[in-house]
Amino acid sequence: MGTLPHVRPRALAVAGSPRAFKSPPKALLPAPQNISILSTNMKHFLTWSPVTVPGETVRYSVEFQGEYERDYANEIWIPISECSLIIVTQCNVTEDISATVAYNLRVRANLGSWSSEWSTLKVLFNRITTFLTPPMMEVSADGYHLLVKLEDLGPAFQFHVFYWRKGQESWVMVYAGVLSVVHLDTMEAGAEYCVKAQTYVEAINRSSNFSQMQCVRGSTWMTTAMVSFVGFVVGVLALPFLAWKMSQIFQYSCCPVIVLPDTLKVTESPMKLIHCMSEGTECCDLAVHVIPPEEILRLWIQDTL
Numbered sequence: 010m011g012t013l014p015h016v017r018p019r020a021l022a023v024a025g026s027p028r029a030f031k032s033p034p035k036a037l038l039p040a041p042q043n044i045s046i047l048s049t050n051m052k053h054f055l056t057w058s059p060v061t062v063p064g065e066t067v068r069y070s071v072e073f074q075g076e077y078e079r080d081y082a083n084e085i086w087i088p089i090s091e092c093s094l095i096i097v098t099q100c101n102v103t104e105d106i107s108a109t110v111a112y113n114l115r116v117r118a119n120l121g122s123w124s125s126e127w128s129t130l131k132v133l134f135n136r137i138t139t140f141l142t143p144p145m146m147e148v149s150a151d152g153y154h155l156l157v158k159l160e161d162l163g164p165a166f167q168f169h170v171f172y173w174r175k176g177q178e179s180w181v182m183v184y185a186g187v188l189s190v191v192h193l194d195t196m197e198a199g200a201e202y203c204v205k206a207q208t209y210v211e212a213i214n215r216s217s218n219f220s221q222m223q224c225v226r227g228s229t230w231m232t233t234a235m236v237s238f239v240g241f242v243v244g245v246l247a248l249p250f251l252a253w254k255m256s257q258i259f260q261y262s263c264c265p266v267i268v269l270p271d272t273l274k275v276t277e278s279p280m281k282l283i284h285c286m287s288e289g290t291e292c293c294d295l296a297v298h299v300i301p302p303e304e305i306l307r308l309w310i311q312d313t314l
Contacts, residue, residue: 038062040125041069041098041116048139051165051210053106055092056099057128060118068094068119072127073102076110086115094119106136109213141208141217144168148204148223155193155202155225159185167209169216175201175224196227 041057048054060067071092078085092100106112111133118125145160159168172193173180185191185206196202203224208217 038067038118038120038123038125040128041118042128044114044116044128044130046102046114046130046134048134048136050142050162050208051103051136051139051212053101053103053134053136053139054099055102055114055116057116059098060125062120065120066096068096069098069100069116070094070119070124071100071102071114071116073105074113074115075108076112079113106134109135109137111135137213137215139213141210141215143217143220144206144208146204146206146220146223148225150196150202150225150227153196153198153227155196155204155227156190157185157193157204157206158190159206162208165210165212167211168206169209170204170206171219172202172204175203198227201226 039060041060043056043058045056046053047056055071057069060069069092071089072086073089074084074086078087087105089100089102089105092102100116102114112135113130113133115127115129117127144162147158149156149158155172157170157172159170168185170183170185170191170193171180172183174197181194183191183193193204194202201224203222205219205222207219209215
């Protein structure tokens with residue numbers, strides 16, 4: 010029985026053409042690897058490793074399959090329009106994961122008219138496994154009011170806030186919605202209060218770990234009285250100065266003092282100026298001295314008589 014002749018691969022058989030394949034064939038376009046879901050605070054992202062083809066831009070398409078499609082609709086897959094022929098290696102699937110059931114997702118690479126095989130999640134994803142982070146918060150004492158400000162994570166999130174007076178074993182839990190600032194209690198003077206909180210999502214009935222504890226101390230009557238006294242003293246001392254300053258401003262604004270330039274001031278007698286004017290002689294060596302009209306009239310009458 011003779012040996013079969015050696016058959017060269019089809020890809021090489023057409024190697025004599027100007028360009029055998031404008032894009033690599035399906036067998037040479039690998040499927041994306043390391044496909045996984047990253048989910049934090051009910052935000053879900055499908056990620057995968059890039060497929061590299063030198064000199065080419067590889068695109069990706071993503072599809073999902075929920076419990077209904079898998080069990081009652083002949084295992085159909087639904088394309089995610091926002092993640093069709095994208096060039097990034099992640100897809101936001103939050104809007105498509107809309108129920109607390111098991112989902113499957115898959116992704117494939119595309120290059121021109123060629124597509125790779127689908128890569129599918131190894132384990133079905135359920136949003137109940139999302140990682141919930143403790144809320145960021147700011148605790149403050151506004152007079153005798155204990156306040157806490159919580160970050161806004163969206164309408165799907167609520168918060169369990171726990172507070173207690175330091176040194177006491179009992180604590181109080183407050184159910185907080187999406188309000189940015191929550192009034193917890195009226196504080197006792199001089200007492201220290203501590204607060205911690207956790208994120209809660211009703212849709213999956215899960216809570217996060219507790220945030221770091223924060224403590225504040227309520228105001229004492231002595232502190233309040235001291236602040237009031239200092240404010241009163243400052244006001245009493247500042248009022249006379251403000252009144253004097255305002256009077257100065259009004260005085261210089263309404264009745265400004267006009268100072269004549271030095272060139273208009275002379276020590277010569279006004280009588281000499283009148284004498285020069287009556288004789289028609291020039292007195293250029295005399296500097297000009299401004300005299301009120303009534304004074305000039307009085308001196309002229311006096312000189313005439």
